[in-house]
Amino acid sequence: MMKTWWKESVVYQVYWRSFLDTDGDGYGDLRGVIEKLDYIKTLGVDVIWINPFYVSPDKDNGYDISDYYSIMPKAGTMEDFDELLAEAKKRGLKIIMDLVVNHTSNQHPWFIESKSSKDNPKRDWYIWKDGKDGDPPNNWRSYFWPSAWEYDSNTEQYYFHSFAVEQPDLNWGNKELRVAVYRMMHFWLKKGIDGFRLDAIALLAKPAGFPDAEVPEQINYLANNPGVHDYLQEMNREVFSQFDALTVGEVAFVSPEEGVNYVDESRGELNSLFHFEVCDEMPEWDLKRFKDIQKRWYQGLWGKGWNSQFLNNHDHTRLVTRYGNDQEYRVESAKLFAAMLHTLPGMPYIYQGEEIGMTGVRFEKIDDYEDIAMKNRYMELTAGGLKPEDALKLLQPLSRDNSRTPMQWDSSLNAGFTNGSPWIKVNPNYKDINVEQALKDQNSIFYFYKKLISLRKSHPVFVYGDYKPLLEELEEVYIYERKYEQESLLYIGNFSATPQEVNLESDYNVHGAKLLLTNYQADGKQDSIIRLKPYEVRVYLKQK
Incomplete structure (x- = not known):
């Protein structure tokens, strides 16, 4: 590698x-x-x-x-x-x-030009389509809105936006557009x-x-x-x-x-x-x-x-x-x-x-939130009949x-x-x-x-080690081993609020392994039966 x-x-x-x-x-x-x-x-x-x-x-x-x-x-x-x-x-x-x-903002000069007329040189830098029988070109929705299309009355076409109405998608099929983007990337990379x-x-x-x-x-x-x-x-x-x-x-x-x-x-x-x-x-x-x-x-x-x-x-x-x-x-x-x-x-x-x-x-x-995705979804849900307090409760966890x-x-x-x-x-x-x-x-x-972070810099196994999960059937405990050259790392984590016990006897020999890191007071014992406190983690290292 x-x-x-x-x-x-x-x-x-x-x-x-x-x-x-x-x-x-x-x-x-x-x-x-x-x-x-x-x-x-x-x-x-x-x-x-x-x-x-x-x-x-x-x-x-x-x-x-x-x-x-x-x-x-x-x-x-x-x-x-x-x-x-x-x-x-x-x-x-x-x-x-x-x-x-x-995409860009709908206030980007490229889009302002594109929107100005059907024959503008930058028209094809964005995605414009005719509607179908008075409806948008297709039934796609965007991340932030029920439709991925916004109608422009000036040119009588719809533009495409994967996100907010104010974020029209660029047309990557246009070579001139791609060249302009690459030029901009060079600007920042040359800046350092x-x-x-x-x-x-x-x-x-x-x-x-x-x-x-x-x-x-x-x-x-x-x-x-x-x-x-x-x-x-x-x-x-x-x-x-x-x-x-x-x-x-x-x-x-x-x-x-x-x-x-x-x-x-x-x-x-x-x-x-x-x-x-x-x-x-x-x-x-x-x-x-x-x-x-x-x-x-x-x-x-x-x-x-x-x-x-x-x-x-x-x-x-x-x-x-x-x-x-x-x-x-x-x-x-x-x-x-x-x-x-x-x-x-x-x-x-x-x-x-x-x-x-x-x-x-x-x-x-809801007025305390600033997230446009959450606010648009809140409007959609309440417009569909969901009570405002229920809509807020639904959206809060992942806002x-x-x-x-x-x-x-x-x-x-x-x-x-x-x-x-x-x-x-x-x-x-x-x-x-x-x-x-x-x-x-x-x-x-x-x-x-x-x-x-310091351990990662000191031990290449953190970066370049392979990955072998152990005792995969355990429902609350995650154990894996990583090996690279002369080093072996073992991670053991209890992802629950209740104590857990695991037996590593047939999967990993902890004898001779150094306990690199734990989030509880280390007991210093080296035993194949590991008793873990709530949310306890242990990271062991072996070196040949």
Whole structure:
């Protein structure tokens, strides 16, 4: 297997608008990221992924871009970004940018031109179709709205949008459009960034002929269509292959059999991917299902391409609330999941606040939420007759705002995030859960993450080891072994609030193994019968 810097990296995701506000406008900004670079460096990570900060009307928190070459005033200036790049490099940190090329804002000059007339040179840069008998061209729905089509009365055609009405999809079948996108990618890579996280990249190619969907509510027909790999291979030839850059694709509705085509090192497309069999398709913790997902993706990708390990981000509820236990065992379960994510095959991602065990939130009113996807769905449900309180209760657990509340730096007003009025409410538990408190406690979740990252850098088995699940029939306990050269790593985790006992006698000899890490006081015993406390994790290492 080819060794690379990015396979050995740990990525820290910064959702900048909720990270740190330095100018009092209630939004985080790039100067806030600069101010906290030493904090990020202390954790030990290698790469910072920053969510979109291009000029945008901000209908979807920056994922509706109206100018690819400029910085959103809320975030700062190009000078701020240049300083961020320089200061990150001083600390040995790499920066990857979040890039959206499936769609733009409807305020982008390209779309304004495209919309102006049917014969405009940029008309074909977007997807325009005639309606059918007064209805949209087909019955597809979008991620955020019941129809994927919006009518333009000026030109009497519909344009296509996979997401919000304000986010028209680009037509990747147009060569001029692709050249313009590649030119823009070169601009940022030449500026010195270290790669891209590519949003919704599996959606670039659309189904030929735009036929009606048999089940329009199941929107997997929007992704992984013929032609997408041709576009990505061209993108790699024209852009990525010319830089030593990390590329990670957001690839929805994909199995390992299809996913490997995006990242197979022999194909020349992307370095790695995010799949969503867990975060999109497993609403609650299901260890049996999770084991199966890990096994299938390992078998599908190992030796060919690279996977990513994550259980929360800006789009998915914080992991300790969704999958762990954010009450009695918040600290223990946060450490349990952390140890798993950093010892499974693939690149670990840490979402800001995860390293201190930040939790999800439930606001009392729909007006307290900012998530456009949630608000549109709320409107749809209540218009269909569901009581407002029932609609809110239904949508709260998986609202994207669960993970978008401001970073909790300390116990001062607004958790130290802003001196102004925060763009979204702060989680009320900030006085109990915050960075200042975590840094004072050597047993905190923060220092557990720091140790995990340090171990990963010291032991190649964390990165390049194979993967062998053990005692797969156990319903509450996850055990796997990884081997590489002279090292063997063993992970044992109890994913329940009740004590568990496992017998490793016929599967693994713990004698001679060193207990690298645990989230309880270690007893020092080496016994084939392991007794685990609630949410206990143990990581052992053997060296020949």
